[in-house]
Amino acid sequence: xxxxxEEREKFLAGPHIGALxxxxxxxxxxxxxxxxxxxxxxxxxxxxxxxxxSRKARLIAAAGRFSLMADQVTPRVRYVSVEGEVVSTGxxxxxxxxxxxxxxxxxxxxxAYLRDVAPTFGPEVTIRMRPRRWLSADMGPGE
Numbered sequence: 480x481x482x483x484x485e486e487r488e489k490f491l492a493g494p495h496i497g498a499l500x501x502x503x504x505x506x507x508x509x510x511x512x513x514x515x516x517x518x519x520x521x522x523x524x525x526x527x528x529x530x531x532x533s534r535k536a537r538l539i540a541a542a543g544r545f546s547l548m549a550d551q552v553t554p555r556v557r558y559v560s561v562e563g564e565v566v567s568t569g570x571x572x573x574x575x576x577x578x579x580x581x582x583x584x585x586x587x588x589x590x591a592y593l594r595d596v597a598p599t600f601g602p603e604v605t606i607r608m609r610p611r612r613w614l615s616a617d618m619g620p621g622e
Contacts, residue, residue, distance in 0.1 A: 482559065482615040488521035490615070491559045494582050495549035499527065501538045511538055516583050517547060524607040525561060528571050528579050531602045539565060539606055547608075555619025561610035571603040 482490060500512040513535060519525040525547060529536050539545050543565055550558035576597065580589045 480617050482557070482617055485521075486617070487559045487613055487615040488519075490551075490557060491519045491525070491549055491561065491610075492521055493549070495551060497527075497547045497549050499535065499545055499547050501535060501545040502542045504538060504541055511535060515547070516579055517549075518579055518582055519610075524566060524609050525563075526575075526605055526607045528575060528603050528605050530600055531570075531604045536568075536604060536606070540568065545606075545608060555617065557617045557619070558615065560614040561608075561612065563608045563611040565606055566609050567607045568604050571605045575605050576603070 481487075497515050497517040498512055499515045499517075500510045503509065503511050511534065515527055515529070515535075517525055517527045527547075544563060545565070546560060546562040548558060548560040550556070577589075577593065580592050580597070583589075584592055
């Protein structure tokens with residue numbers, strides 16, 4: 480059964496690992512699909528952070544749009560998938576990086592990630608997408 484607008488936006492706002500998909504731009508190749516951290520607030524834009532020169536950043540820039548699917552399998556199977564056009568791309572700020580890392584990692588792990596892992600990446604960009612098309616399902620009994 481599809482989720483209501485409020486349910487799907489609340490679900491997407493949760494800290495799920497997203498599956499990002501974007502046209503590969505290559506004949507005979509499927510879309511690029513990769514796991515990714517993302518952020519979303521109901522009614523707003525969905526945003527991701529990636530290395531500026533990564534394949535996904537180049538493909539998103541070429542396509543001008545991407546899809547993202549978030550799901551859960553317990554306590555019941557639910558998913559939300561959104562697709563939309565890119566509304567902005569810009570250098571990732573420290574505030575954005577800290578917010579994204581803090582969304583997914585406990586404070587001690589986030590501090591270690593920001594100290595030890597984040598500096599190993601090249602320049603990063605924040606890509607924002609306005610969800611335009613939604614798919615969703617709740618395949619289990621109520622909580």
